[in-house]
Amino acid sequence: MGSREGITVSVGVILQEEASPNNITKFEAEQSVWSNPGILFFSLCPSVNLLSLFKDQQEGKFNVFKVIKLTLTDSAGGLGGYEILKVHDADPFLGVEVKFTDVSACQQFLENYSSGAVRQSLSQHACRLLALPQEFTVETQLKASTHILDLYLDKLELCLQQIHQSQPERLRDEEIEHLELLLQRQALRPASPSATITQEESPVPSDCFKFQNRVFEDRMLTAADVQSFSNGVGRQWKHVGRALGKNCRALKGPAIDNLAYEYEREGLYEQAYQLLSRFIQAEGRAAKLSRLVKALEDCKLTSLAENILDIQPRE
Numbered sequence: 001m002g003s004r005e006g007i008t009v010s011v012g013v014i015l016q017e018e019a020s021p022n023n024i025t026k027f028e029a030e031q032s033v034w035s036n037p038g039i040l041f042f043s044l045c046p047s048v049n050l051l052s053l054f055k056d057q058q059e060g061k062f063n064v065f066k067v068i069k070l071t072l073t074d075s076a077g078g079l080g081g082y083e084i085l086k087v088h089d090a091d092p093f094l095g096v097e098v099k100f101t102d103v104s105a106c107q108q109f110l111e112n113y114s115s116g117a118v119r120q121s122l123s124q125h126a127c128r129l130l131a132l133p134q135e136f137t138v139e140t141q142l143k144a145s146t147h148i149l150d151l152y153l154d155k156l157e158l159c160l161q162q163i164h165q166s167q168p169e170r171l172r173d174e175e176i177e178h179l180e181l182l183l184q185r186q187a188l189r190p191a192s193p194s195a196t197i198t199q200e201e202s203p204v205p206s207d208c209f210k211f212q213n214r215v216f217e218d219r220m221l222t223a224a225d226v227q228s229f230s231n232g233v234g235r236q237w238k239h240v241g242r243a244l245g246k247n248c249r250a251l252k253g254p255a256i257d258n259l260a261y262e263y264e265r266e267g268l269y270e271q272a273y274q275l276l277s278r279f280i281q282a283e284g285r286a287a288k289l290s291r292l293v294k295a296l297e298d299c300k301l302t303s304l305a306e307n308i309l310d311i312q313p314r315e
Helices: 050-055 059-076 103-115 117-130 156-165 174-188 193-201 223-232 234-245 255-262 268-286 289-298 302-308
Strands: 038-044 082-090 093-100 138-144 208-211 214-217
Touching: 050 059, 050 082, 050 093, 050 117, 059 082, 059 093, 059 103, 059 117, 059 174, 082 103, 082 174, 093 103, 103 117, 103 156, 103 234, 117 302, 138 156, 208 289, 214 289, 223 234, 223 268, 223 289, 223 302, 234 255, 234 268, 234 289, 255 268, 268 289, 289 302
Parallel strands: none
Antiparallel strands: 038 138, 082 093, 208 214
8 A cells, every 4th residue: 555646644632621521422513622643544545645635735635635634524524622633744655634613513414424425525615726627536544543443334323432532632734824814815815707707607597407517407306316325325325315305294203213214125226115105205396406416416426417417537
């Protein structure tokens, strides 16, 4: 593995509780402070060297940092609850150490990491900001101190305990503070007037929708759509169901969990199939392709959306 070019991102977290430090079976998000070092390793395909890009003191360093920041924001549920302590050279990889200050943010990160959403988010942002090929792959490993959390991601409480027991190694790096400031300035910068004019000149027709800056004709979901969705969504079907449920009464409340229980023996394909079938049955003509694509985007499942839309990968 040492010969591979790639990135190693180290995410660190520690919990300090007002109560006894040994009592870590229940976590109160509002009263807990996290600061432990854990390590998250992203190993990319040999054609991509994020370490080399990050060493570029100009645009490369900032864009790589932005990819990491956006990935964490997606995976931890927002901008709050964590901070990046250091991005460092772990040749041939790139290391990133993160401190979580909120238990719920750390828990959401672990859940997204377990489902593969962290890797998907990293890949999506890297393709967009670093002009990387869409087919590049990401392998990850998550560590808290010497413990490899990938071995028991199904035991969330145990992962939190291992994270809690890790010890902090460093304060926040001055370079990271500088990059954070640059990112904030960019976010506050007003949008280009020419971009606004372009958007106004090219409205999307009412019977169409936009995805990845391309316009697609909207239509009702078909049996082929249901099959493609069921084959590709895997364990993420619940997340998509809840995204669809924001505007579908039939998928609100305990409906998703009931589907999971009712079709547990049949497996993930059948659970996903029944989810979309229920959505179509409840919404009728309003069960449009655009709503499914939007739900997939919200869940960082852009590759599945591309497959359903029959978008061919770029050469």
